[in-house]
Amino acid sequence: MAGVVAANSAAAAHAQSPDPRSTVVIVTGGEVTMPIPTLMEGPAANVANLEVADHLFLRLANLGPELITSGDRSFVPQLAKSWTRRDSVTLAFDLDERAQWHDGVPVTARDVLFTFERARNPSIAPRLAGLLHNVASVTAESDRRVVFRFSHPYGEQLYDAVWHVAPLPAHLLEGIPPEQLRQSSFAGNPVGDGPYRWVRSVPGQFIELAANERFFLGRPGIDRLVVRTASDADARINLVLSREADAMDNILPPLTNLERMAGDKDVRLIPVPSPTLGFLLFNQRDPADTSRPHPILADREVRRAIILSLDRGLLVRAVYGPYGEVPYGPASAILWIRHGTPKPAGLDRAQASRLLSSRGWKDSDGDGVLDRNGLPLRLTLNFPASSAARRQMALLVQQQLRQVGIEVVLQQFEFPLWTEHRNAGRFDIDFSATSQDPSPSGLTQGWSCGGGTNAAHYCSPTVDSLMQVAIGSSDHAREAWHTVLRRIEDDAPAAFMYAPSYVYAVNRRFGNVTIRPESSWLLLWKWTTGAPAARRTAGY
Numbered sequence: 169m170a171g172v173v174a175a176n177s178a179a180a181a182h183a184q185s186p187d188p189r190s191t192v193v194i195v196t197g198g199e200v201t202m203p204i205p206t207l208m209e210g211p212a213a214n215v216a217n218l219e220v221a222d223h224l225f226l227r228l229a230n231l232g233p234e235l236i237t238s239g240d241r242s243f244v245p246q247l248a249k250s251w252t253r254r255d256s257v258t259l260a261f262d263l264d265e266r267a268q269w270h271d272g273v274p275v276t277a278r279d280v281l282f283t284f285e286r287a288r289n290p291s292i293a294p295r296l297a298g299l300l301h302n303v304a305s306v307t308a309e310s311d312r313r314v315v316f317r318f319s320h321p322y323g324e325q326l327y328d329a330v331w332h333v334a335p336l337p338a339h340l341l342e343g344i345p346p347e348q349l350r351q352s353s354f355a356g357n358p359v360g361d362g363p364y365r366w367v368r369s370v371p372g373q374f375i376e377l378a379a380n381e382r383f384f385l386g387r388p389g390i391d392r393l394v395v396r397t398a399s400d401a402d403a404r405i406n407l408v409l410s411r412e413a414d415a416m417d418n419i420l421p422p423l424t425n426l427e428r429m430a431g432d433k434d435v436r437l438i439p440v441p442s443p444t445l446g447f448l449l450f451n452q453r454d455p456a457d458t459s460r461p462h463p464i465l466a467d468r469e470v471r472r473a474i475i476l477s478l479d480r481g482l483l484v485r486a487v488y489g490p491y492g493e494v495p496y497g498p499a500s501a502i503l504w505i506r507h508g509t510p511k512p513a514g515l516d517r518a519q520a521s522r523l524l525s526s527r528g529w530k531d532s533d534g535d536g537v538l539d540r541n542g543l544p545l546r547l548t549l550n551f552p553a554s555s556a557a558r559r560q561m562a563l564l565v566q567q568q569l570r571q572v573g574i575e576v577v578l579q580q581f582e583f584p585l586w587t588e589h590r591n592a593g594r595f596d597i598d599f600s601a602t603s604q605d606p607s608p609s610g611l612t613q614g615w616s617c618g619g620g621t622n623a624a625h626y627c628s629p630t631v632d633s634l635m636q637v638a639i640g641s642s643d644h645a646r647e648a649w650h651t652v653l654r655r656i657e658d659d660a661p662a663a664f665m666y667a668p669s670y671v672y673a674v675n676r677r678f679g680n681v682t683i684r685p686e687s688s689w690l691l692l693w694k695w696t697t698g699a700p701a702a703r704r705t706a707g708y
Contacts, residue, residue, distance in 0.1 A: 190390065190391035190392055190697065191390070191391065191392040191393075191394065191414075192390050192392070192393055192394070192414045192415065192678065192692070192695070193394045193396055193412070193413045193414045193415070194393070194394070194395050194396065194413065194414065194415045194416065194417075194689065195395075195396045195397075195398050195404045195407045195408065195413040195415070195416045196215075196216055196219075196395060196396070196397065196398075196404075196416070196417050197216075197397075197398065197399050197401070197404065197417070198214050198215055198216030198217075198397070199216055199371075199372065199397045200216045200217055200220045200369070200375045200395055200397070201216075201217060201371075202217055202350070202355065203216075203217045203218075203220035203221040203224060203358065203375075204221065204224075204225075204336070204354075204355065204358050205221060205225055205283065205287070205333050205334045205335075205336055206283065206286045206287050206292060206293045206296060206333065206336065207293075207349065207350060207355070208221065209293055209294060209295050209296070210295075213295055216395075216397075218687065219687055219688055219689055219690075220375065220377075220395060221334065222334075222362070222687045222689070222690050223360075223362050223363060223364040223377055223393065223689070223692070223693070224358055224360030224362045224364060224365070224366060224377070225334035225335070225336070225360040225361060225362050226246045226247045226267070226334055226335075226360075226361050226362050227246050227247065227330050227331065227333075227334045228246060228247045228248040228251075228261055228263075228280070228314075228329065228330040228334075228335075229243040229244060229245055229246050229247075229248055229251070229326070229330040230243065230244045230246055230330070230331075230690070231243060231244070231327075231331065231606060231686055232244050234504055235502060235503075235504050235606050235685065235686060236504045237323075237324050237327040237331075237504070237606050237607040237608070237609075238323035238324055238327070238641070238642055238645040238646075239323060239326070239642045239643075239645070240253055240259070240325075240326045240642075243326060243327075243330065245264070246330075246385075247263055247264060247267050247275060247334075247335065247361070248261040248262060248263055248264065248314075248330070249262055249263070249264040250262050251326070254315075256321040257304075257317055257318045257319070257320065257321055257325075258315065258316070258317050258318075259315070259316045259318075259325060259326060259329060260309070260313060260314070260315045260316075261280075261313070261314045261315075261316070261329070262312055262313050263275060263276065263277065263280075263312045263313070263314070264384065265312060266384035267361055267384055268361060268382060268384065269337045269339075269340075269359055269360070269361050270359045270360055270361065270365045270366075270380060271337075271340075271359055272382075273337065273339055275335065275337075275361050276311045276312065277308035277309075277310065277311055277312060277313060277314045278308070278311070278338045278339075279335040279336065279337055279338045279339075280306065280308075280314045280335045281306055281307070281308055281314070281338075282335075282336065282338035282341070282342060283333060283334075283335045283336045283338075284300070284303070284306040284333065285306075286336070286346065287300055287332070287333040288300050288303060288306075289346075291346075292346045296332055296333055299328070299332045300328060300332060300333070301319075302318050302319050302320070302322065302325070302328060303316060303317075303318060303319075303328060303329070304317045304318055304319045305317045316329045321640065322639055322640045323638075323639060323640060323641050323642040323645050324607055324609060324639070327607060331606075331607075335361075337359055337360075337361075340354055340359055341354060356369075362380065362383070363379065363380050363383045363385070363388045363692075363693035364377035364378065364379060364380055364388065364393055364693065365377060365378055365379075365380050372397065373396065373397060374394050374395060374396040374397065375394070375395050376392070376393070376394050377392070377393040377394075377395075378391065378392055378393075379391045379392070379393075379693075383693070386693075386694075388692075388693035388694075389680070389693070389694060389695050389696040389697065390678075390692065390693070390695050390696075390697065393692065396413060401419075401420045401425070402425075404416045405419065405425060405428060405429065405673075408429070408432075408435060408673050408675075409428070409429070409432055409435070411675075414674065414675040414677075414678065415672065415673060415674040415675065415678075416672065416673050417670065417672060417688055418442070418670035418671065418672065419437075419670075419671045419672070419673060420556065420557075421487050421488065421556055421557045421560070422487075422556065422560070423487075423488075423489045426489065426491070426671060429673050433676075434675055434676050434677075435673050435674070435675060435676065436673070436674050436675070436676050436681070437671055437672070437673060438671070438672045438673075438674060438681065438683050439491050439669040439670070439671050439672075440669055440670050440671075440672060440683045440684075440685050440688070441500075441501035441502050441669055441670075441685045442500065442501055442502060442667070442668055442669055442670040442685065443500050443501075443502040443603045443604045443605070443606075443685070443686075444500055444501075444601060444602070444603055444604075444666075444667070444668055444670075445495060445498060445499070445500040445601065445602050445603075445604060445664070445666075445667055446557070446558065446561075446599070446600070446601045446664075446665045446666040446667075446668075447498065447599075447600055447601075447662040447663060447664045447665050448474075448549070448565070448597050448598070448599055448600075448662055448663040448665060449595075449597065449598040449599075449600045449623065449624045449661070449662045450462075450465045450471050450474070450596075450597060450624060450660070450661060450662055450663075451465055451593060451595055451596055451597070451598070451623075451624045451625070452465060452466050452624055452625045452626060452661070453466075453593060453624075453625045455593060455594050455595060455596065458593050458625070462596070463543065464543075464545065464547065464596070465547070465596060465597075467527055468659065468660055469523045469524075469526065469527050470523070470524065470527060470529075471660040471661070472520075472523055472660045473519075473520040473521075473523040473524045473572070474520075474569065474574065474663060475513060475660060475663045476513060476515070476516045476517070476519050476520040476523070477515075477517055477520040477568060477569050477571070477572045477574065478515065478565065478568050478569070478663060478665075479514075479515040479568060480494040480512065480514075480515075480663070480664075480665055480666075481494055481514070481515075482515075482564075483561050483564050483565070483568075483665065483666070484665070484666045484668075486560070486561075486564060487557050487560050487561055487666070488557070488666065488668045488669075491668055491669045491671050492666050492667065492668035492669065493666075493667050493668075494512045494664070494665070494666065494667070495512065495664045495665075495666070495667040496509040496510060496511070496512045496653060496657065496664070497509070497652075497653030497654075497656045497657050497664060498611055498614065498615055498653075498656060498662070498664060499608070499611075499653060499667070500602075500603075500604045500667045501667045501668070501669060501685075502604060502606055502685045502686065503604060503606070503608055504606075504608075504646070505608045505645075505646055505649040505650065505653070506667075507646075508646065508650065509650055509653055510654070512657075512664065513657075517571065517572055520572050521572055521573075524538060524545075524572070524573070527540075528540045528541075529545055529573070531573055536570070536573060537573055537574075537575045538572075538573035538574065544575065545573060545574050545575065546574075546575040546576075546577065547574065547575070547576055547577070547596040547597055548576075548577045548578075548579050548595060548596045548597065549562055549565065549566070549576050549577065549578050549579065549596070549597045549598075549599060550579045550580075550581060550586060550589055550590065550595045550597070550598045550599065551578070551579075551580060551581075551586070551598075551599035552580075552581060552582070552583045552586040552587075552599075553580050553581065553582055553583070553586075554582075554583045555599075555601065557666075557668075558599045558601065559580065561599070561665065561666070562578055562599055563578070566578055576597070579595075590623050591623060593623055593624070593625070598623070598624070599665075600623075600662075602614065602621070606685075606686050608638070608649050609635075609639050611635065611652070612632075612635055612639075615631065615635075615656055615661070616631065616632045616635060617629065617632055624661060624662070626659070626661035626662075628655065628656075628659055630655060631652060631655050631656060631659070634648070634651055634652045634655060635652055637651075638651070638652055670685075670688075672688070676698075677697060677698045678695050678696065678697060678698070679695065679696040679697070679698055680694055680695055680696045681695055682694065
């Protein structure tokens with residue numbers, strides 16, 4: 169019955185757009201619920217909301233092609249046509265006088281000040297307030313000029329000013345108390361200034377946007393955008409293959425999914441650097457008593473031996489095929505600092521065995537498992553049942569470590585229980601994965617002594633100090649961050665396993681297609697259409 173309802177809704181939407189060339193249907197796994205800056209907090213701070221918000225609302229500027237977040241030069245103007253550095257803590261932005269809200273009212277400094285006042289208020293937007301804690305003030309010198317002052321000199325001032333929040337229309341929202349905005353008519357029908365305007369939402373099924381014909385940066389080439397929700401990965405693939413959708417986001421492993429899509433001559437596969445990083449996290453505290461060091465993994469040489477025992481390249485190819493690589497340190501493919509780093513250590517079982525032997529690990533009873541003072545070299549490896557990639561890779565890790573005398577016991581948990589064990593430090597090795605922001609400053613969360621996601625108790629005051637140097641650097645930030653990565657690799661707090669590309673599927677009738685790593689469909693307004701869709705059985 170649910171499929172019939174969806175098809176009927178789709179048919180109704182399709183009836184409003186007789187030319188299928190003017191519409192693009194994107195199918196994603198997440199539901200769009202609140203795509204409005206400063207309201208995307210908590211569970212609403214998800215990819216679906218963030219990416220649709222990028223169609224409705226413009227930032228002052230966007231990241232450039234290389235995604236460099238440090239310095240003032242590698243950004244692309246949007247609402248701000250230009251910016252000027254006045255001193256080490258002051259940036260002035262001049263707004264583009266052509267920018268308008270969807271109701272025709274000009275975008276002014278008033279809108280920027282109103283939005284940043286909300287965004288910097290922890291009682292309204294705690295996530296954003298944390299991200300903007302280095303912004304000391306935002307003031308207006310005229311209707312078109314906004315001045316940002318920062319608490320101290322550091323490399324990502326411009327990034328903090330433009331990336332985390334897009335301005336909202338003050339003339340529509342100033343009279344609404346912040347606590348009432350989620351229930352307001354604006355929340356149900358947001359008015360933005362971006363290339364697309366809001367049309368409607370059918371909860372649990374799709375949202376519909378229409379081209380902003382007065383968009384000051386150029387009229388969108390696609391008249392109508394529908395974002396459809398399908399939580400099941402196979403369902404998303406089937407919707408694209410049946411022409412009920414034109415594009416989909418990341419095609420998840422196994423590789424047979426990619427093979428299915430590649431077999432359709434009308435579908436183009438587009439690999440894009442992703443923010444995902446997967447790693448085996450070594451607990452440096454005893455899971456039974458976190459006040460004590462881990463009886464095995466507190467030893468850096470043992471951790472190094474584990475890494476050298478793994479053929480990580482083989483594991484990545486087995487799960488991701490050509491669409492993944494072994495990272496150097498905790499740097500996903502989206503981070504600009506990964507360029508120019510050394511190659512990760514490769515498989516070297518002989519050296520691994522030498523390291524283990526030097527630390528007293530021998531197979532004293534001939535059972536194939538190393539031991540020391542009666543303690544077998546046996547470790548548990550936790551991973552979530554929801555991740556097919558980690559499940560497949562964990563089995564291969566178990567096999568490879570067995571070859572050097574390390575016994576790994578696999579423990580699969582449902583996601584909530586896995587998270588509980590990880591956060592409490594109840595693991596030897598945790599198969600972790602994270603989604604990183606474009607800024608390398610986010611590495612402080614997992615790899616500094618006081619990091620909020622540092623579940624394995626890795627602590628290096630030297631790394632902490634090096635991170636602060638890198639964060640404060642502008643002219644030599646890349647080199648400073650490379651020093652951080654080299655030191656983390658040397659400490660071996662984790663085996664950094666995979667940094668995949670996301671693979672998108674887009675119907676070939678669309679031209680000028682660009683997928684952005686930091687926001688997948690950000691440049692969709694520049695797409696063009698070619699021949700009509702071959703068929704759209706239950707399409708929009």
